[in-house]
Amino acid sequence: MNCPQVLPDLKRVIGGEGRALLQRFDLLRPLVEQMVTQTVLADVEISDQDLDQARLELLDQRGYERLDQWSELLHEIGRSHQEVVDRLAGVIRRQSLMREQFAAKAEARFLDRKHELDQVVYSLLRLESSFLARELYLQIESGESNFADLAKRYAEGPERNTNGIVGPVSLTQAHPDLVEKLRVSQPGVLLEPFKISDWWLVVRLERYSPATFTDEVSDRMCREMFDAWVSEQADACLEQLQIPSHEYDESIDSEPMTAFSDFSISK
Structure with a gap:
């Protein structure tokens, strides 16, 4: 042709x-x-x-x-x-x-393209206040509250409607700074609050699924x-x-x- x-x-x-x-x-x-x-x-x-x-x-x-x-x-x-x-x-x-x-x-x-095809599921809380982010992090870390309940009540992004769950999605769909943290995280380990742009994030990797051929x-x-x-x-x-x-x-x-x-x- x-x-x-x-x-x-x-x-x-x-x-x-x-x-x-x-x-x-x-x-x-x-x-x-x-x-x-x-x-x-x-x-x-x-x-x-x-x-x-x-x-x-x-x-x-x-x-x-x-x-x-x-x-x-x-x-x-x-x-x-x-x-x-x-x-x-x-x-x-x-x-x-x-x-x-x-x-x-x-x-x-x-x-x-493997790095673009890997899939992740993670829990996310997106907040404007660093103090609130720290407080919610401590509540989850101590077992006082669970991620899903706090997301429904406090999350300020679309994750509010999904109990804080994001994914499964391609790893590269997230912000580059978040991608780097997710790459080195272990499933189930809660990350301390960190800032990306105007937001404070509380994140926990739930599942990492490497792409296979x-x-x-x-x-x-x-x-x-x-x-x-x-x-x-x-x-x-x-x-x-x-x-x-x-x-x-x-x-x-x-x-x-x-x-x-x-x-x-x-x-």
């Missing part, structure tokens, strides 16, 4: 004013990305067995047990056979292509790399759309886009 395969269709079907209107409402890029994706997926072959398995999985998700109940499912969801089969085929093709092209690179990407994570890494490749192809297409057509024709002859099979993407 390369950019010249998408651009002629865009220019033939949508004129310059139409493209400008799509661009104005941030619709041109999603359209180009979809065209790139659909064009490259069209070359991926799938078997009837794979499609039947996908149909069975969809039936199971909806509470059905057998393939001969397919018509009942279609009636329930209000879709035609062809609509659903085309959607399932697209999912299968995408997954097959991503694995074929990127599975060998998935673990390396996982290791690069599973099949599900591998697929996620493949999906991220595929999406990055599609984004790069869309960038190239959109750049070509900004130049006069005669220059565009010359650029095809002199500088063809990298073929899909090369899959050269930058980190």
Whole structure:
């Protein structure tokens, strides 16, 4: 798949004013990305067995047990056979292509991003007053009060509505200073109050779950790399759309886009 395969269709079907209107409402890029994706997926072959398995999985998700109940499912969801089969085929093709092209690179990407994928659950009290933070810390530490009750009564952030519990969330979603404290904390150990920006925090790590390289994570890494490749192809297409057509024709002859099979993407 390369950019010249998408651009002629865009220019033939949508004129310059139409493209400008799509661009104005941030619709041109999603359209180009979809065209790139659909064009490259069209070359991926799938078997009837794979499609039947996908149909069975969809039936199971909806509470059905057998393939001969397919018509009942279609009636329930209000879709035609062809609509659903085309959607399932697209999912299968995408997954097959991503694995074929990127599975060998998935673990390396996982290791690069592992610190972003680790999950934590922690209890949090966010307070403006350093004196109140210290008092509540002592109450929890001594066993006089529990974290959940104090959070419902005193917390000044959204944790007030969750009994002070935050997560499970990616470790990197927290403030960098809080991340560093959570990284070195032991589950169940209450941290003394500390200040971040305008807030005093009382924190206790409840659970730290290091990310592991599973099949599900591998697929996620493949999906991220595929999406990055599609984004790069869309960038190239959109750049070509900004130049006069005669220059565009010359650029095809002199500088063809990298073929899909090369899959050269930058980190």
